[in-house]
Amino acid sequence: MAAAGDTVRGVWDRVTVVLVTRNSAAALPASLGSLPQARRIIVVDALSTDDTVAVAKALHPAVEVIRLTEDRGLGAATNLGIARADGEYLLNINPDTRLSAGCVERLAAAADADANAAGVAPLLTNARGGMELDVMGPSEIRHRKIAGPPAGRFCTWFLTGAVVLWRLSVLRAVGGFDENIFLYNEDADICLRVARAGHGLILEPAATAEHFGGASERITLKSRVRRDWNMVWGHLYYERKHGKPGEAEAAARDTIARGRRDSLIGLVTLQPKKFLTNRAKVRAAEGFLRGDRPWQRK
Numbered sequence: 001m002a003a004a005g006d007t008v009r010g011v012w013d014r015v016t017v018v019l020v021t022r023n024s025a026a027a028l029p030a031s032l033g034s035l036p037q038a039r040r041i042i043v044v045d046a047l048s049t050d051d052t053v054a055v056a057k058a059l060h061p062a063v064e065v066i067r068l069t070e071d072r073g074l075g076a077a078t079n080l081g082i083a084r085a086d087g088e089y090l091l092n093i094n095p096d097t098r099l100s101a102g103c104v105e106r107l108a109a110a111a112d113a114d115a116n117a118a119g120v121a122p123l124l125t126n127a128r129g130g131m132e133l134d135v136m137g138p139s140e141i142r143h144r145k146i147a148g149p150p151a152g153r154f155c156t157w158f159l160t161g162a163v164v165l166w167r168l169s170v171l172r173a174v175g176g177f178d179e180n181i182f183l184y185n186e187d188a189d190i191c192l193r194v195a196r197a198g199h200g201l202i203l204e205p206a207a208t209a210e211h212f213g214g215a216s217e218r219i220t221l222k223s224r225v226r227r228d229w230n231m232v233w234g235h236l237y238y239e240r241k242h243g244k245p246g247e248a249e250a251a252a253r254d255t256i257a258r259g260r261r262d263s264l265i266g267l268v269t270l271q272p273k274k275f276l277t278n279r280a281k282v283r284a285a286e287g288f289l290r291g292d293r294p295w296q297r298k
Helices: 004-010 028-033 052-059 074-084 103-112 168-173 186-196 221-242 247-268 272-290
Strands: 015-021 040-045 063-066 089-093 097-099 115-125 154-156 163-167 200-211
Touching: 004 052, 004 089, 004 103, 015 052, 015 247, 028 040, 028 052, 028 247, 040 052, 063 074, 074 089, 074 168, 089 103, 089 168, 103 163, 103 272, 115 168, 115 186, 154 168, 163 168, 163 221, 200 272, 221 247, 221 272, 247 272
Parallel strands: 015 040, 015 089, 040 063, 115 200
Antiparallel strands: 089 163, 097 200, 115 163, 154 200
16 A cells, blocks of 8 residues: 555646746745645736745745746637646646645545546635635536535536636647637636536535635736726626627627726716726727737737
8 A cells, every 4th residue: 555655746746836926026925835846837928027936946846837928818728738738737826826625636536536537626715714616517617606615526617717627638639728819718618628528527626725816916007907807808708709609799789888988987076996997998999899819918
């Protein structure tokens, strides 16, 4: 019978960690610090202007860095990590997460128990200590929160992308993340495609992790504007791809109407954040209706 240490090493020999960073230096001690046994960590850095790369390398000896020269979004960056990964599993995490002791071993055990499982996720808690758990049914495209903790391991059609242990062969078989989604809903999209390809998704509450939310990148007014633009565009693209005909276009027109109203209120009341973020939402919806491509940050 293998010793406990041998079991831990055996799991980590099969796992490549991939995370995408952008000005994430302050968040990395929590995430990388919770992966002491990791044998290979691929950090894809999206044009950080702080010391993210230096901090990552100093925190963990297993870190290797891919430095982007152009930021085409979270999905595109993650796909570079997928292409370079090896082993059976890919642990995809956000920088603003902290995994509990034994989390990855429990996720791998759940995946090993079901050869059809494409991905397994832990039970997440947020910065306030509350449960962060969204689920989706077999005929749904919109995930929703559930009120109480699950009694045990269960199948779902959605896993929050903050921490997921993916079967690498399945990720590659479905083509990785949709690079037309710059940010937001990239996790829902890949979950739907994986499920429609006949694979299962599992939530394993015996594995736990913390998701601080929003701490992956230092928040500035510029980043808020970018976030709101991408949130709107990603939502509308996802709705057009998976929803009923015409729903995305109707949602875009509604976003434009509300955004114009709220940006005007922000302008009149001298609230620059309200004005700029709502103007970004309007421009995203207008660009979506024109058929523009996702925003590429420079």
